[in-house]
Amino acid sequence: MNLEPFFIVMVVAILFLMLCNLYRVVAGPTVIDRMLGVNVIGIKTTVLIVLIGIIDGRVEMFIDITLAYALLNFITTLAAARFYQRISQPAPSQPEESLVAPSAGPEVKEAKAPEMESDAGRKEIP
Amino acid sequence: MILDILIILMMLSGLLFFLATTVGIIRFPDFYSRVHAAGKGDTLSTTLFLGGAILFILRDFSGENLLTAGKLMLIVFYIFIASPTATHAIIDAGYEFRVPYWTRSSGKKGAEGDESNEENMDNGFYPEDLKG
Numbered sequence: 450m451n452l453e454p455f456f457i458v459m460v461v462a463i464l465f466l467m468l469c470n471l472y473r474v475v476a477g478p479t480v481i482d483r484m485l486g487v488n489v490i491g492i493k494t495t496v497l498i499v500l501i502g503i504i505d506g507r508v509e510m511f512i513d514i515t516l517a518y519a520l521l522n523f524i525t526t527l528a529a530a531r532f533y534q535r536i537s538q539p540a541p542s543q544p545e546e547s548l549v550a551p552s553a554g555p556e557v558k559e560a561k562a563p564e565m566e567s568d569a570g571r572k573e574i575p
Numbered sequence: 576m577i578l579d580i581l582i583i584l585m586m587l588s589g590l591l592f593f594l595a596t597t598v599g600i601i602r603f604p605d606f607y608s609r610v611h612a613a614g615k616g617d618t619l620s621t622t623l624f625l626g627g628a629i630l631f632i633l634r635d636f637s638g639e640n641l642l643t644a645g646k647l648m649l650i651v652f653y654i655f656i657a658s659p660t661a662t663h664a665i666i667d668a669g670y671e672f673r674v675p676y677w678t679r680s681s682g683k684k685g686a687e688g689d690e691s692n693e694e695n696m697d698n699g700f701y702p703e704d705l706k707g
Contacts, residue, residue, distance in 0.1 A: 530664035
C-alpha cells in the first residue's frame with residue numbers, strides 16, 4: 450500500500466491550517482495573541498518537516514532539523530514571554546542587595562558610575 | 576495492511592485535533608480561551624502525527640530505522656514537555672500584561688479588542704458577572 454499520496458494530502462492540509470493560523474498573527478488584538486499564533490505555527494512546522502522528510506525518503510536527515518527547530522521554537526517563545534512579562538511590570542527604583550548576584554556586583558557599580566559623572570557634567574555646564 | 580490503516584487513522588485524528596486548535600484560535604473571543612485551545616490541541620495532535628511517522632518508519636525494520644524512530648520518540652517526549660511549558664509562559668506573560676478578558680457584558684458591548692473592553696483591565700481578576 451503506497452502511502453505517499455496520503456502524506457502529500459496531509460502536508461497540504463497542515464499548510465492550509467497554518468495559513469488559517471496566520472490570521473490570528475496578523476489581526477491579533479494584543480502582542481500576546483500574536484506570540485501564541487507564532488508558537489502554534491512553529492509546532493505545526495515540526496510535524497511538517499517530518500512529513501516532508503518521509504516523502505523525500507531521507508527521514509534520518511530531516512529528523513535532526515526537526516529537533517533543532519523544536520528547541521529553537523520553544524526557546525524563542527520563552528524569551529518573548531519573559532520579555533513582555535518584564536516590560537509590563539514597573540521597574541524597581543532601587544535594586545535590592547539580595548536581588549543582585551554576587552558575581553555581578555562590580556559591574557553594577559561600574560554601570561552606575563558614568564551616570565553620576567554625566568549628571569555632574571550637566572550641572573557644571575551652566 | 577493493518578499497520579497502514581493504523582497510520583492513516585492516527586494521522587487523520589491528529590489532523591482533526593489540529594483543525595480544532597485552528598478553529599479555537601480563530602473563533603474564541605478571549606486571549607485566555609485561545610491559549611486553552613492552543614495548548615491542549617497542539618500537544619496531542621503533534622504526538623499523534625509523530626506516532627504515525629514512527630509506525631511508518633518502523634514498517635521496514637532495520638537498525639538505522641530503529642535509530643531514526645528513537646530520535647522521533649525523543650522529539651515526541653520533548654514536545655510533550657515543552658509545549659505546555661511554553662503555553663504556561665505565554666499565559667503568565669499575558670496575565671502580567673493585563674490583557675482584557677471576556678465577560679458577558681463585554682461580549683454584548685462589542686467585538687474583541689474593542690475599547691469598551693479595556694474598562695475591565697484594572698478590576699480584580701474575577702468580575703462580578705462571573706460570580707452571579
